[in-house]
Amino acid sequence: MVKKQKISSGDTSSGVDGNVSSHTSNPYLSHHASYSTGLGASYGANVTYDQHTETNPWSGEAFSGKYHDILKKRTKLPVYLFRDKLLKTVRENQIVVIEGETGSGKTTQIPQFLVEDGYPTLGSTCVACTQPRRVAATSIASRVADEMDVKLGAEVGYTIRFEDESSDRTVLKFMTDGMLLREAMSDPLLKRYKAICLDEAHERTLATDVLMGLLQEVIPKRPDLKLIVMSATLDAKKFQDYFKGAPLMKVPGRTHPVEIFYTAQPERNYVEAAIRTTLQIHQCESPGDILVFLTGEAEIEDCCRQLRDSAATFPSNVGELVVYPLYSSLPPAAQRKIFSQAPGPRVAGGVPGRKVVVSTNIAETSLTIDGIVYVVDPGFSKQKIFNPRARVESLLVSPISQASAKQRSGRAGRTQPGKCFRLYTELSFKNDLQQATYPEILRSKMSSVVLTLKKLGIDDLVHFDFLDPPAPETLMRALELLNYHGALDDEGDMTEVGYKMAEMPLDPQMAKLLLVSPDYSCSNEILSIVACLSVPAIFMRPKEQAKLADDAKAQFAVDDSDHCTLLNAYNEYLFNNKSRDYCWDNFLNERSLNQADNVRNQLVRIMQKLDLPLTSNDRKSSRYYTAVKQTLTGAMFMQVAYLQRSGVYMTIKDNQSVSLHPSTDVNGKPQWVVYEEFVLTSKNYIRTVTVTNADWLVASAPHYYDLTNFPECEAKGEIEQAYRRMAQRASK
DNA sequence: GAGCACTGC
Numbered sequence: 195m196v197k198k199q200k201i202s203s204g205d206t207s208s209g210v211d212g213n214v215s216s217h218t219s220n221p222y223l224s225h226h227a228s229y230s231t232g233l234g235a236s237y238g239a240n241v242t243y244d245q246h247t248e249t250n251p252w253s254g255e256a257f258s259g260k261y262h263d264i265l266k267k268r269t270k271l272p273v274y275l276f277r278d279k280l281l282k283t284v285r286e287n288q289i290v291v292i293e294g295e296t297g298s299g300k301t302t303q304i305p306q307f308l309v310e311d312g313y314p315t316l317g318s319t320c321v322a323c324t325q326p327r328r329v330a331a332t333s334i335a336s337r338v339a340d341e342m343d344v345k346l347g348a349e350v351g352y353t354i355r356f357e358d359e360s361s362d363r364t365v366l367k368f369m370t371d372g373m374l375l376r377e378a379m380s381d382p383l384l385k386r387y388k389a390i391c392l393d394e395a396h397e398r399t400l401a402t403d404v405l406m407g408l409l410q411e412v413i414p415k416r417p418d419l420k421l422i423v424m425s426a427t428l429d430a431k432k433f434q435d436y437f438k439g440a441p442l443m444k445v446p447g448r449t450h451p452v453e454i455f456y457t458a459q460p461e462r463n464y465v466e467a468a469i470r471t472t473l474q475i476h477q478c479e480s481p482g483d484i485l486v487f488l489t490g491e492a493e494i495e496d497c498c499r500q501l502r503d504s505a506a507t508f509p510s511n512v513g514e515l516v517v518y519p520l521y522s523s524l525p526p527a528a529q530r531k532i533f534s535q536a537p538g539p540r541v542a543g544g545v546p547g548r549k550v551v552v553s554t555n556i557a558e559t560s561l562t563i564d565g566i567v568y569v570v571d572p573g574f575s576k577q578k579i580f581n582p583r584a585r586v587e588s589l590l591v592s593p594i595s596q597a598s599a600k601q602r603s604g605r606a607g608r609t610q611p612g613k614c615f616r617l618y619t620e621l622s623f624k625n626d627l628q629q630a631t632y633p634e635i636l637r638s639k640m641s642s643v644v645l646t647l648k649k650l651g652i653d654d655l656v657h658f659d660f661l662d663p664p665a666p667e668t669l670m671r672a673l674e675l676l677n678y679h680g681a682l683d684d685e686g687d688m689t690e691v692g693y694k695m696a697e698m699p700l701d702p703q704m705a706k707l708l709l710v711s712p713d714y715s716c717s718n719e720i721l722s723i724v725a726c727l728s729v730p731a732i733f734m735r736p737k738e739q740a741k742l743a744d745d746a747k748a749q750f751a752v753d754d755s756d757h758c759t760l761l762n763a764y765n766e767y768l769f770n771n772k773s774r775d776y777c778w779d780n781f782l783n784e785r786s787l788n789q790a791d792n793v794r795n796q797l798v799r800i801m802q803k804l805d806l807p808l809t810s811n812d813r814k815s816s817r818y819y820t821a822v823k824q825t826l827t828g829a830m831f832m833q834v835a836y837l838q839r840s841g842v843y844m845t846i847k848d849n850q851s852v853s854l855h856p857s858t859d860v861n862g863k864p865q866w867v868v869y870e871e872f873v874l875t876s877k878n879y880i881r882t883v884t885v886t887n888a889d890w891l892v893a894s895a896p897h898y899y900d901l902t903n904f905p906e907c908e909a910k911g912e913i914e915q916a917y918r919r920m921a922q923r924a925s926k
Numbered sequence: 927g928a929g930c931a932c933t934g935c
Contacts (some may be wrong), residue, residue, distance in 0.1 A: 326933065355935055372934040401934065490931065522932065554931055564931035576931035589931065634933085636929090644935095699935035731930075875929070 293430035295447025398633035464572035482567025514547030684755030831895035
């Protein structure tokens with residue numbers, strides 16, 4: 195009988211963690227009768243979910259009608275058939291890898307199974323389930339709270355940046371992977387958790403990868419902790435090997451078949467091919483919406499225009515075609531349009547219309563559109579690439595991976611059988627596309643990750659067990675940067691400065707800005723600038739109104755500092771009470787500024803916690819901007835460019851020729867600038883720059899501007915003179 | 927004189 199099984203199962207798991215009492219406060223274990231009936235149907239046992247009146251073990255009250263409706267659906271999910279086997283496997287193994295396809299129900303059900311099996315203790319420990327995206331964490335938590343018939347934020351909750359909907363009562367918590375990593379920094383053994391599910395592990399986000407490495411170290415020290423790695427089909431074997439032969443369980447999905455078509459010949463122009471294919475589908479295929487994958491905003495808008503133009507020329511016996519663009523910087527209202535119904539027939543009894551969504555990768559994982567029957571996949575996306583030698587991250591249009599192509603085609607089979615048109619040959623799919631996209635950890639700077647790992651107490655980075663270790667050169671670059679910023683000493687150990695930097699949810703250089711700012715009494719100003727730099731661009735520049743937008747921005751412009759221009763815009767936004775109209779009239783992105791405000795508040799709290807004074811200079815005094823510029827110099831001394839006699843800027847030490855980005859409001863061509871970022875597009879550009887000088891540089895970063903270790907270049911002479919001036923001043 | 931795929935703390 196089910197009930198008996200449950201009791202013995204509870205005993206088994208309590209034997210593992212050696213803490214029998216911990217189970218007594220899990221209501222599932224003290225209410226076996228009500229619990230087992232709730233699951234009877236899926237077991238094929240002699241009790242079914244609707245035959246008994248039941249009590250909610252958490253509230254002690256009768257389950258609501260809604261609970262039973264949902265339960266009926268839950269028990270039909272494929273994962274339900276694996277419940278017993280899964281729990282048994284988890285009891286017998288500390289780490290389990292689960293390969294679950296879309297529609298298996300793994301994300302919502304497996305964490306609940308773990309709760310039901312008694313891992314968490316009400317009031318002290320819980321089960322965590324991580325997600326790569328905030329929306330996923332919140333929406334799944336809400337769904338699961340409904341399924342368990344409890345209030346969101348009580349027994350079931352979520353934690354994401356800026357939002358904590360969890361409490362002492364929370365036994366099941368959905369959270370972003372980054373959030374769990376942050377928590378690990380103050381609780382390195384993750385004692386709050388009895389079981390951790392890393393969901394969507396195949397996406398290989400930076401945070402999930404670091405968590406997996408960390409958990410490799412934590413697991414032996416926490417024999418009572420269970421780890422469930424949940425992944426889509428492709429990488430499960432790799433995870434299994436990484437976790438030393440942890441058992442692998444496969445859970446089938448429930449999706450509709452998708453027929454794949456390839457082109458016979460390679461396509462020369464993928465946008466053109468995508469348009470042609472889309473129009474053919476519209477004219478020849480049965481009803482159903484179309485999803486087209488392209489790489490970026492401009493390309494998408496252009497494609498939409500061409501589709502609309504062509505569709506307008508179609509005879510009236512062809513159904514109407516509505517076209518929607520989709521990319522992340524699109525305002526939310528425009529994004530929501532993709533969910534509207536396809537148009538009906540033009541005349542009663544005529545051919546129904548069709549909806550086409552032309553999207554970036556955002557529709558590959560982040561946003562799901564039901565009703566898509568046709569997918570057009572040209573096989574490209576923009577991907578971030580990091581070049582450690584030049585220390586440059588750039589975006590390149592690159593071929594997607596096989597895994598990505600499969601994910602895209604899967605988007606056609608969510609509600610009914612679908613078709614996917616791949617605009618490349620089958621041979622190309624097999625031979626040219628790599629199996630999986632390179633994980634983020636191999637495509638990113640490591641400075642922030644290294645600082646996080648150091649804070650987590652990982653001293654030996656070289657032997658840290660990464661699933662895919664980053665290139666040694668990338669790690670060296672990170673260690674070097676952290677050492678120059680005083681976050682790590684020459685032995686590579688974390689310093690007081692390093693601890694403070696690690697507290698801030700920012701890139702190390704930005705954290706350093708905040709640490710330096712009180713020295714120049716301008717921490718309030720730097721907080722505003724850092725907040726603006728941590729969100730999408732606050733200045734809008736629609737192509738059709740470029741001139742007006744530039745004029746609006748000119749009101750805020752400071753002629754020797756783009757950073758101060760940002761500060762002015764942010765200040766005016768506050769001064770105008772964060773007014774929507776003010777933002778609109780002045781081409782400011784309200785969404786970004788609002789987000790910046792959130793970030794700033796969070797950073798203020800951290801500054802206070804670290805006892806860093808919040809100070810300002812008088813906005814009318816000349817110190818106001820000067821202090822900011824000195825702070826920027828004091829923290830960004832590794833991102834400096836010098837104007838050569840040839841009229842081209844050269845970055846210090848890295849010797850890259852660069853140009854000021856045309857978006858700058860800095861006048862003329864100043865001799866020295868610090869820059870926020872290096873962007874590689876049609877040219878090497880440095881963007882968001884502030885004027886500085888050799889005197890400030892040698893005064894604030896003598897260890898970096900050390901003449902004995904300074905490459906021969908035009909700037910060296912000025913640095914030498916600055917040292918001489920400094921010595922003269924000192925001798926007076 | 928030019929574009930910024932997508933996440934996340």
